[in-house]
Amino acid sequence: KQWYQRRVRGRFCDVPLPAKLPPxxxxxxxxxxxxxxxxxQSVAKALIEAMTSCSDFKPKYPYVNAHKSALLYVxxxxxxxxxxxxxxxREKYRKKLEKYKEHCHLIKYLGANMxxx
Numbered sequence: 703k704q705w706y707q708r709r710v711r712g713r714f715c716d717v718p719l720p721a722k723l724p725p726x727x728x729x730x731x732x733x734x735x736x737x738x739x740x741x742x743q744s745v746a747k748a749l750i751e752a753m754t755s756c757s758d759f760k761p762k763y764p765y766v767n768a769h770k771s772a773l774l775y776v777x778x779x780x781x782x783x784x785x786x787x788x789x790x791x792r793e794k795y796r797k798k799l800e801k802y803k804e805h806c807h808l809i810k811y812l813g814a815n816m817x818x819x
Contacts, residue, residue, distance in 0.1 A: 732744055748780060752779040752783070756775045763805055764809060778795055781799075
């Protein structure tokens with residue numbers, strides 16, 4: 703196996719590199735992109751972070767189905783981590799997110815600590 707790798711590497715050691723350079727990157731305004739490109743360039747990172755956090759936490763708010771609980775969690779997470787919002791607004795939604803998490807833990811707590819009669 704090693705002799706084959708040395709033989710293959712030997713074929714390409716004297717090959718000159720091409721003189722052609724890759725094209726220069728052109729700065730493009732995000733707002734001129736189509737909707738999918740705009741979402742990919744601007745919102746994707748925050749949305750992936752929020753959805754990953756949601757999948758790690760697995761929220762279940764009392765008296766609300768799992769789908770709506772997850773949507774509420776993602777919404778609070780996006781509001782709490784919005785870099786364009788004011789610090790006051792981010793702090794307000796961080797507190798709301800923490801309160802939401804506490805309410806979601808209530809079901810697990812009651813399920814673990816309640817006795818059946």
